[in-house]
Amino acid sequence: MTTTHILETRNLVVEYQQHRAIDQLNLAVPAGCVYALLGGNGAGKTTTISTFLGFNRPSSGQVLIGGRSLQDQPELVKSELAYLPENVALYDLLSGAENLRFFCALAGIELGREQTGRLLSDSGLQADAHDKRVGQYSKGMRQKVGLAIASAKHAKAMLLDEPTSGLDPSAANDFAQRIRAAADGGMAVLMATHDLFNAKQVADRIGIMKQGRLVEEFDAHSVQHDELESKYLAHARGLA
Amino acid sequence: MIAIVMRKELATTLRDGRLLVLGLSLFVLFAGFFLFSSYQLQAQRLEKQRVGATAKEQWNSQSVKNPHAAAHYGIYVFKPDLPSAAIDPGLTPFTGQSLWLEPHKRNLTRFNPSADDVLANRFGQASSSFVLYALLPLLIVALSFNSVSQERERGTLRMLHSLGVAPRALLFGKLLGLLTAFWLVMSPAVLLAALTLAGQFELAIDDLLRLSLLLAGLLAYYTVFAALSIGASAYFRTSRNTLFCLLGFWMGSVFVAPRLGAAIGDVLAPNPSASQFWDAIKTDIAQGLPGDGSKQQRETAFEAQVLAQYGVASKEQLPVGFVSLNRQYNDVYSSKVHQLHFDRLRANFATQQQLAHLAGWLGPSLALRSLSMAIAGTDLAHQRDFEDAAEEYRRYFIDLTEDWDRERSHGTERSAKGAETDWRSVRDFAYTVPTVGFSLKASLLPLAVLGAWLGAALWLLAHSARRLAP
Numbered sequence: 001m002t003t004t005h006i007l008e009t010r011n012l013v014v015e016y017q018q019h020r021a022i023d024q025l026n027l028a029v030p031a032g033c034v035y036a037l038l039g040g041n042g043a044g045k046t047t048t049i050s051t052f053l054g055f056n057r058p059s060s061g062q063v064l065i066g067g068r069s070l071q072d073q074p075e076l077v078k079s080e081l082a083y084l085p086e087n088v089a090l091y092d093l094l095s096g097a098e099n100l101r102f103f104c105a106l107a108g109i110e111l112g113r114e115q116t117g118r119l120l121s122d123s124g125l126q127a128d129a130h131d132k133r134v135g136q137y138s139k140g141m142r143q144k145v146g147l148a149i150a151s152a153k154h155a156k157a158m159l160l161d162e163p164t165s166g167l168d169p170s171a172a173n174d175f176a177q178r179i180r181a182a183a184d185g186g187m188a189v190l191m192a193t194h195d196l197f198n199a200k201q202v203a204d205r206i207g208i209m210k211q212g213r214l215v216e217e218f219d220a221h222s223v224q225h226d227e228l229e230s231k232y233l234a235h236a237r238g239l240a
Numbered sequence: 241m242i243a244i245v246m247r248k249e250l251a252t253t254l255r256d257g258r259l260l261v262l263g264l265s266l267f268v269l270f271a272g273f274f275l276f277s278s279y280q281l282q283a284q285r286l287e288k289q290r291v292g293a294t295a296k297e298q299w300n301s302q303s304v305k306n307p308h309a310a311a312h313y314g315i316y317v318f319k320p321d322l323p324s325a326a327i328d329p330g331l332t333p334f335t336g337q338s339l340w341l342e343p344h345k346r347n348l349t350r351f352n353p354s355a356d357d358v359l360a361n362r363f364g365q366a367s368s369s370f371v372l373y374a375l376l377p378l379l380i381v382a383l384s385f386n387s388v389s390q391e392r393e394r395g396t397l398r399m400l401h402s403l404g405v406a407p408r409a410l411l412f413g414k415l416l417g418l419l420t421a422f423w424l425v426m427s428p429a430v431l432l433a434a435l436t437l438a439g440q441f442e443l444a445i446d447d448l449l450r451l452s453l454l455l456a457g458l459l460a461y462y463t464v465f466a467a468l469s470i471g472a473s474a475y476f477r478t479s480r481n482t483l484f485c486l487l488g489f490w491m492g493s494v495f496v497a498p499r500l501g502a503a504i505g506d507v508l509a510p511n512p513s514a515s516q517f518w519d520a521i522k523t524d525i526a527q528g529l530p531g532d533g534s535k536q537q538r539e540t541a542f543e544a545q546v547l548a549q550y551g552v553a554s555k556e557q558l559p560v561g562f563v564s565l566n567r568q569y570n571d572v573y574s575s576k577v578h579q580l581h582f583d584r585l586r587a588n589f590a591t592q593q594q595l596a597h598l599a600g601w602l603g604p605s606l607a608l609r610s611l612s613m614a615i616a617g618t619d620l621a622h623q624r625d626f627e628d629a630a631e632e633y634r635r636y637f638i639d640l641t642e643d644w645d646r647e648r649s650h651g652t653e654r655s656a657k658g659a660e661t662d663w664r665s666v667r668d669f670a671y672t673v674p675t676v677g678f679s680l681k682a683s684l685l686p687l688a689v690l691g692a693w694l695g696a697a698l699w700l701l702a703h704s705a706r707r708l709a710p
């Protein structure tokens with residue numbers, strides 16, 4: 001067993017009723033690595049992430065987190081994951097700081113005022129927004145609260161589902177840098193995205209999914225941007 | 241974990257405009273009804289005291305006359321009200337509050353052959369208790385029907401799942417948070433009620449006990465609605481279905497169950513009509529209960545027995561007044577017949593009330609209303625206790641007048657006289673409402689029904705946690 005792999009699936013199969021959404025998926029993300037999962041709509045990216053979080057039950061195969069089976073120790077394993085969906089879901093009636101404190105408290109982490117402020121500022125949320133209700137936040141600001149939750153938890157891995165969709169280019173760039181920094185700090189990051197530019201920019205490895213299978217996987221640093229684009233399109237058009 | 245969820249739920253519920261707007265309007269409604277009814281109760285209490293004292297004083301100041309004629313003057317007595325009756329007037333509007341005590345017959349405060357109509361009608365009445373029993377549960381439903389489905393729709397449920405929140409802890413945290421927010425918003429109403437009652441009445445320990453019990457009963461009642469509401473919100477996929485289902489339950493509990501319960505009682509244990517009731521008493525007195533013989537036969541036998549007892553040949557030779565003696569004999573018999581029929585009628589009312597709880601599976605409202613009326617001293621059991629005390633008092637002063645009549649006369653003469661000192665020697669009707677223990681004893685069935693609902697609601701809530709899978 002390679003313990004350096006924080007996120008791993010082995011011959012994973014996930015089915016919705018009759019429909020096979022994930023088909024024999026073998027995926028591995030080591031610590032410090034940003035793994036970008038590409039693929040057209042319905043390829044199975046969200047399902048993969050949901051399965052890591054225990055939202056879906058595998059029909060067969062294994063999901064391992066830090067080498068431990070998700071099925072065997074669901075609670076322990078959840079404490080090591082941070083989850084950032086496209087729209088970070090927070091409580092609109094609570095402030096950013098209150099949301100952070102609430103979600104951290106659920107994870108067993110009691111945050112003081114100062115600590116809360118520091119975490120939010122470190123995640124890029126300007127100080128005057130900390131105590132405003134999240135109902136008034138922009139999408140990017142919500143994402144920063146999500147990032148703050150992830151870093152407060154000292155999660156070993158982060159699961160991102162289209163994190164930059166809908167962010168303006170500078171916010172997307174800022175977000176990418178924060179993800180990169182988290183990975184450089186030792187976190188394993190699995191990121192489903194449609195943003196090839198963003199994938200190329202932050203990822204260490206890139207996987208392309210199609211119909212629930214990983215059809216191609218390569219080192220992000222070894223391809224040029226246009227090369228990546230043509231690979232992606234080739235799979236999308238069924239040419240590869 | 242539960243405490244964390246509860247704190248968050250409390251904060252969001254309090255910040256949610258729904259609670260403040262709805263809570264405030266219900267508060268205004270409650271305050272209006274309550275202030276009016278406590279003012280009315282206060283006025284009614286003073287009026288009863290005044291009229292009661294006047295009536296006794298009129299009795300006391302009767303002129304010199306035959307004691308039995310004085311007895312026919314009669315005495316009015318009034319059922320005293322507890323301060324808690326301001327919160328739940330219960331059956332008060334439907335049962336008489338005064339009783340006319342006179343010789344020979346026992347009166348009813350008011351004979352309502354269909355007291356079950358009362359049971360049904362008391363719902364739907366605009367009063368502070370209607371706010372407490374019908375509208376506040378609706379507020380709870382309005383606050384919580386989407387408490388889980390909204391988290392599902394907004395995605396926060398997935399966030400919670402990703403943090404490993406136990407579904408049960410989430411649901412029970414929500415329940416506690418909702419109830420705490422609810423009570424915080426309701427506390428001004430509780431305070432208002434407490435201050436008003438304390439200002440208007442002298443509250444005894446027993447009154448405080450009653451008020452706290454009422455509060456505890458309401459807490460259990462609201463917990464049932466809150467637990468079912470949150471449970472349904474977890475169970476159904478959409479807020480719309482949850483709302484439909486909860487509104488159906490609310491209507492069933494508040495409006496259908498009492499009427500259904502009354503109908504069940506009516507069908508399974510019908511009451512006699514008023515004329516049937518009084519006719520049966522008249523017949524039993526005239527013809528005698530089985531084995532007793534007719535009135536004629538009884539009187540003949542009694543006369544023979546009295547003559548033998550005094551060793552005289554005719555009633556004219558008796559050393560005591562025979563008219564009074566004979567009247568007293570007849571009164572005793574009449575009392576016995578009345579008692580029999582009253583007991584039967586009351587037993588039937590009681591049976592009907594118990595049977596009504598057969599509709600209790602529709603919801604806890606009927607049980608709560610029975611309980612709160614009992615606690616407020618405005619139920620049938622308290623009415624009965626008052627009537628029994630009044631009947632005892634009636635027999636006491638009628639017997640006293642008969643004693644004077646008999647001893648101050650002889651033979652068939654009607655010469656006995658009494659004077660003001662005699663009338664004044666009749667003690668006042670001093671009745672105190674039984675303590676709260678009496679209410680509880682009378683409410684075992686509704687307590688059991690309410691307890692069963694509380695248990696079932698919490699069980700369903702725990703059970704609906706299973707449906708929280710992401």
Ligand SMILES: Nc1ncnc2c1ncn2[C@@H]1O[C@H](COP(=O)(O)OP(=O)(O)OP(=O)(O)O)[C@@H](O)[C@H]1O
Nearest residue numbers: 016017019021039040041042043044045046047048
């Ligand atoms: N809850 C569900 N019930 C049934 N089928 C589902 C469900 N969720 C996803 N699917 C199916 O599973 C397959 C994979 O869906 P998934 O959402 O994982 O794709 P995706 O790669 O995230 O797509 P997108 O880029 O559009 O987000 C699709 O065919 C989809 O129709």
Ligand SMILES: [Mg+2]
Nearest residue numbers: 045046047161
């Ligand atoms: Mg997706």
